[in-house]
Amino acid sequence: xxxxxxxxxxxxxxxxxxxxxxxxxxxxxxxxxxxxxxxxxxxxxxxxxxxxxxxxxxxxxxxxxxxxxxxxxxxxxxxxxxxxxxxxxxxxxxxxxxxxxxxxxxxxxxxxxxxxxxxxxxxxxxxxxxxxxxxxxxxxxxxxxxxxxxxxxxxxxxxxxxxxxxxxxxxxxxxxxxxxxxxxxxxxxxxxxxxxxxxxxxxxxxxxxxxxxxxxxxxxxxxxxxxxxxxxxxxxxxxxxxxxxxxxxxxxxxxxxxxxxxxxxxxxxxxxxxxxxxxxxxxxxxxxxxxxxxxxxxxxxxxxxxxxxxxxxxxxxxxxxxxxxxxxxxxxxxxxxxxxxxxxxxxxxxxxxxxxxxxxxxxxxxxxxxx
Amino acid sequence: xxxxxxxxxxxxxxxxxxxxxxxxxxxxxxxxxxxxxxxxxxxxxxxxxxxxxxxxxxxxxxxxxxxxxxxxxxxxxxxxxxxxxxxxxxxxxxxxxxxxxxxxxxxxxxxxxxxxxxxxxxxxxxxxxxxxxxxxxxxxxxxxxxxxxxxxxxxxxxxxxxxxxxxxxxxxxxxxxxxxxxxxxxxxxxxxxxxxxxxxxxxxxxxxxxxxxxxxxxxxxxxxxxxxxxxxxxxxxxxxxxxxxxxxxxxxxxxxxxxxxxxxxxxxxxxxxxxxxxxxxxxxxxxxxxxxxxxxxxxxxxxxx
Numbered sequence: 001x002x003x004x005x006x007x008x009x010x011x012x013x014x015x016x017x018x019x020x021x022x023x024x025x026x027x028x029x030x031x032x033x034x035x036x037x038x039x040x041x042x043x044x045x046x047x048x049x050x051x052x053x054x055x056x057x058x059x060x061x062x063x064x065x066x067x068x069x070x071x072x073x074x075x076x077x078x079x080x081x082x083x084x085x086x087x088x089x090x091x092x093x094x095x096x097x098x099x100x101x102x103x104x105x106x107x108x109x110x111x112x113x114x115x116x117x118x119x120x121x122x123x124x125x126x127x128x129x130x131x132x133x134x135x136x137x138x139x140x141x142x143x144x145x146x147x148x149x150x151x152x153x154x155x156x157x158x159x160x161x162x163x164x165x166x167x168x169x170x171x172x173x174x175x176x177x178x179x180x181x182x183x184x185x186x187x188x189x190x191x192x193x194x195x196x197x198x199x200x201x202x203x204x205x206x207x208x209x210x211x212x213x214x215x216x217x218x219x220x221x222x223x224x225x226x227x228x229x230x231x232x233x234x235x236x237x238x239x240x241x242x243x244x245x246x247x248x249x250x251x252x253x254x255x256x257x258x259x260x261x262x263x264x265x266x267x268x269x270x271x272x273x274x275x276x277x278x279x280x281x282x283x284x285x286x287x288x289x290x291x292x293x294x295x296x297x298x299x300x301x302x303x304x305x306x307x308x309x310x311x312x313x314x315x316x317x318x319x320x321x322x323x324x325x326x327x328x329x330x331x332x333x334x335x336x337x338x339x340x341x342x343x344x345x346x347x348x349x350x351x352x353x354x355x356x357x358x359x360x361x362x363x364x365x366x367x368x369x370x371x
Numbered sequence: 372x373x374x375x376x377x378x379x380x381x382x383x384x385x386x387x388x389x390x391x392x393x394x395x396x397x398x399x400x401x402x403x404x405x406x407x408x409x410x411x412x413x414x415x416x417x418x419x420x421x422x423x424x425x426x427x428x429x430x431x432x433x434x435x436x437x438x439x440x441x442x443x444x445x446x447x448x449x450x451x452x453x454x455x456x457x458x459x460x461x462x463x464x465x466x467x468x469x470x471x472x473x474x475x476x477x478x479x480x481x482x483x484x485x486x487x488x489x490x491x492x493x494x495x496x497x498x499x500x501x502x503x504x505x506x507x508x509x510x511x512x513x514x515x516x517x518x519x520x521x522x523x524x525x526x527x528x529x530x531x532x533x534x535x536x537x538x539x540x541x542x543x544x545x546x547x548x549x550x551x552x553x554x555x556x557x558x559x560x561x562x563x564x565x566x567x568x569x570x571x572x573x574x575x576x577x578x579x580x581x582x583x584x585x586x587x588x589x590x591x592x593x594x595x596x597x598x599x600x601x602x603x604x605x606x607x608x609x610x611x612x613x614x615x616x617x618x619x620x621x622x623x624x625x626x627x628x629x630x631x632x633x634x635x636x637x638x639x640x641x642x643x644x645x646x647x648x649x650x651x652x653x654x655x656x657x658x659x660x661x662x663x664x665x666x667x668x669x670x671x672x673x674x675x676x
Contacts, residue, residue, distance in 0.1 A: 002475065002478075003478070006471075006475040010464065010468070013468070014464070017463050017464075206459060206462065207457050208459050210453075210459055211518070212476070213425055214423050214424065215476040216448045216476070216478075
């Protein structure tokens with residue numbers, strides 16, 4: 001016990017002595033939490049629109065005015081031909097081209113139907129899809145109001161289902177509510193996965209592990225001496241993250257703190273096990289960095305941090321479920337935003353405990369004092 | 372009982388492709404200052420790593436103070452001090468913190484065995500608050516020795532302790548070893564420097580993982596089977612190539628300003644040799660009979676193998 005105590009003392013001493021690492025561990029997470037949610041945003045606010053009005057009638061003007069007034073579109077050009085308008089998309093000046101055909105109004109009145117052309121720049125998929133959808137909605141709305149449909153001598157269309165919807169747990173569907181809990185997870189993952197792996201490998205690289213190995217120190221003492229400091233650092237960073245989320249975004253966990261911290265604690269143990277595992281398979285910090293980074297990228301992108309796991313193909317869902325990050329993100333989101341109780345997330349707890357046991361067990365099995 | 376025993380130890384790397392230690396057997400007696408002498412890549416470090424329980428041998432058994440290096444590794448780790456060839460203490464901890472750290476790992480304190488390290492530690496004490504990474508080479512080495520000694524080991528393993536250390540520090544270091552030996556610690560030291568071999572009580576000459584000879588330095592030098600001559604002339608390079616083409620010369624190696632040669636015919640006459648060399652156009656030819664050094668023995672053994 002005395003040895004373990006001294007190991008911890010030494011480890012903390014080294015952490016606090018390395019100013020770069022210290023800054024990395026505490027400043028970077030906070031900066032990430034401040035910058036990322038503000039920068040990363042799927043809300044599409046200004047779609048640049050180029051208009052081709054071949055009709056110049058009152059209906060076409062009404063339609064354009066309605067689109068312009070919707071608040072989502074910025075009309076950047078009004079061109080006489082589609083060929084001219086499409087150059088705006090080519091030069092990335094516009095995202096969408098709306099083309100109103102000649103005789104729009106007269107045909108609409110005479111035949112009761114009309115087509116408009118919508119061309120969307122699909123390079124930015126999200127913006128294209130959302131911008132296109134907005135435009136459809138505006139046109140549909142316009143369609144509903146034109147006299148020919150509200151018509152004097154027409155019977156109203158039968159049984160239209162009017163859909164109204166509300167966003168639960170995130171009433172304004174704001175992206176920050178989605179991303180802030182995820183960034184909390186990201187922080188813990190970086191601390192747990194990277195720092196521990198690099199730290200242990202450094203002992204190998206510098207050769208200090210040799211010197212340690214010829215001492216009567218026990219295997220578990222050395223491993224605990226490495227895991228505990230980063231666990232403590234991880235918990236502090238997590239707490240800092242929660243404070244920043246509350247201070248800047250006003251996100252205060254709806255659910256219980258005890259559940260939240262229990263999950264964070266177990267998740268950290270799992271990730272530290274991952275770091276330890278990486279360190280047992282690598283011989284220098286560069287190798288460890290690359291191996292850890294490889295897995296981290298997969299963890300991050302597959303875990304539902306940025307895109308929903310539910311919309312992945314079945315095989316990808318399976319991979320996603322095989323990373324601890326996926327489960328933790330789910331739990332953090334439901335506890336922070338929805339206020340899920342322990343009973344709601346106990347399956348996830350089981351998963352995380354399983355990951356913690358598996359990763360640490362594998363790592364300890366693979367970590368040998370004698371080669 | 373011998374302090375250290377190696378019994379037919381073989382170690383290979385890369386799944387048997389690289390033979391590092393080839394059937395090595397030797398014994399180090401209690402309280403001895405034993406030297407493992409050989410060039411880089413001879414297998415010295417592998418032997419050290421096997422004895423310090425860091426490496427498992429492929430074949431053979433090794434023991435330190437009667438404890439088996441594989442089975443009783445825990446016992447051995449309590450009883451030995453190891454100083455690796457590469458400086459491997461915590462560079463970001465201070466001198467005192469490093470020493471404290473290793474004392475604690477052995478369940479000891481600096482004070483407990485202070486007597487043992489006092490002479491060495493006193494030299495680095497003025498820098499005890501300096502980080503180990505900021506020490507000079509000689510001081511790093513003294514600190515490493517202190518850390519290896521802090522738990523009063525019974526056997527001390529020093530892997531190339533003087534490599535990359537200046538001449539004065541090297542001499543100091545060997546004085547320290549002699550002092551430690553007087554306190555009853557068995558010391559096994561490896562070095563690629565032949566001139567340090569004579570400072571050991573007994574040495575093993577090792578080459579390509581194989582022991583060529585184990586004895587006291589004097590005996591190894593005395594065992595040199597033929598007469599050894601040193602020869603020099605004005606154009607030393609030309610002389611060496613000429614000597615190598617002469618049929619009566621058995622071996623010739625450049626040693627500083629002289630060339631050391633042995634003759635095939637033990638009874639050959641030096642004057643005839645001198646005449647032959649002069650005939651080839653060499654000036655100021657000087658030939659003398661000399662006593663062989665360890666290096667001469669080493670080279671001769673190496674060529675026989």
